[in-house]
Amino acid sequence: MGEPSRLGIGARGLVLGLGCLAVVVPFWAVLMTSIASPEEISRAGGFVLWTREPTLDAYRAVLSGGIVTRALMVSAGITAVGTALSLVATIALAYALSRPGSLLHKPILLMTVFTLLFNPGIIPMYLTVKQLGLLDNYLALILPVMLNAFNVIVMRAFFLGIPGELLESAFMDGAGEVRILLRIVLPLSKAVVAVIGLFYAVAYWNAFFSAMLYLQSPEKWPLQLVLRTYVVNDTPIGSDQLSSSLESLPPQISVQMAILVISILPILLIYPFIQKHFAKGLMVGAVKG
């Protein structure tokens, strides 16, 4: 490759560095403000970029059993159950579609791919969920998005890349389809399963519009709706909502920032473990699919 000039390297480094700062600074400001003491916050007139008197009062207030704690449990539950169901359905369908020549495999594949082209629309979707009696039910946040056709296609492409002789010899030895899927195909597909699992988990954790649409009672709210109401819309959050045992509530802003941190943290924690699989897991599938 041609040697880039020193100026070129400098300019690229600067662009990338500024890009990274634009991502990191908001997180940093939010985290620091969430653990800053009330005095520091009032002295700074809002955001704190470096705290010398860190305190966890805001987290104590938020996690002491009020609406935020409940929302956290709801979000965690939906994410766990939803991701598990989604992965099982996706893996099973992708495997069935990866065995060429099997009965009905062409029409089912066509039916799956077609859903990528046409979205049913908000109104019919809402009426369907209502008709099925799922309004105000957590299942409304899981079942409609349980199967994502794009994820099926990516996973199927990955399965198709597994050498056929391997499966053939297992059949010779008398293994059935389920056994082959569990013992041979899945162990070879950890990267793609991790990545698709992350995609599903993030989608369930982040679900905002479907929760707004299908859940009516505030005590069922997941974290995203709490965030919308108390952080984006800036509705004051008081001791009724937090059921806090602290004598005086921490400043509004540190409570808000603590809620933000709690909703970002799980993603930040899982992300590094899965990120290394992105290239391997996603690309094989996407490029072929």
Next chain:
Amino acid sequence: MHSLRNRWRRDRILLLLALPGVTALLLFHYLPLGGNIIAFQDFQPFLGIWHSPYVGLDNFEPVLTGDPVFLNALVNTLIITLIQVVFVFPLPICLALILNATISERFKRLTQSILYMPHFLSWVIVVALFQQMFGNGGMLNGWLRSADLSTFHIVGVPELFKLMITSQVIWKDTGWSTIIFLAALSRVDPAQIEAAVVDGASAVRRLWHVTLPAIRSVIVLLLILRLGDSLSVGFEQIILQQAQVGAGASEVLDTYVYNHGIVGGDWGTAAAVGLIKGIVGVALVLGANRVAHALGEQGVYTK
């Protein structure tokens, strides 16, 4: 039908495995697709789909007669799409080219991990972060106030709304969108670049004649897919901020459907607009794919 019975015996496990997924698709994709029939009905929730009276094309009236509320939503949608195709779409390509040319592998990996991150945050979080940074009580204005400078009102200003949502989209997804271009770039033949260097091609000419043609098919593919989505612009993102800036600057087709149907109970009109939106989206993808084929590209599917 002996062979069919044999195949059934052999493949019934596979069909059983496909069953949960297929059921989900039928129930939550194909069934609602049929629900679009209410676009032609005077839909009454207590009568339901089976008993609501048919009204022909009455629900399409706001669309056909150019009702100003609908036109406003349409115009906003098209403006936002135009901004995103012209200004946002090329950014990941530029970023991928910069990342691809970066010398240190470690620096590249670190930057990638950081820049991919915002893609995994919800729109609620992204909107909240932007408000905390640029809102009237936000960090930027806090600094300006403490430096005795005049403050900027950025959040909640209708004139700046399209700029605001564009910067949010850029912040959230530019990094992540590079992933597919980087994969395409990694398959550019180094021998070709060597040859261009030997022939004395400048960096710009190498970019123009070797690198960009190598990723052209990926660029075309993503552009076609983007066109299919062109009438769905940032629904969650916009609905979250609509209260602050009003419908004039922020109503798009998706929010129109939501506000008229679910909030306003005008089911028929909302379904009609949603249906048109879906059909136009499919038409755009198929049309763009034809153009791509005519120009010798592969497109989304091959002929």
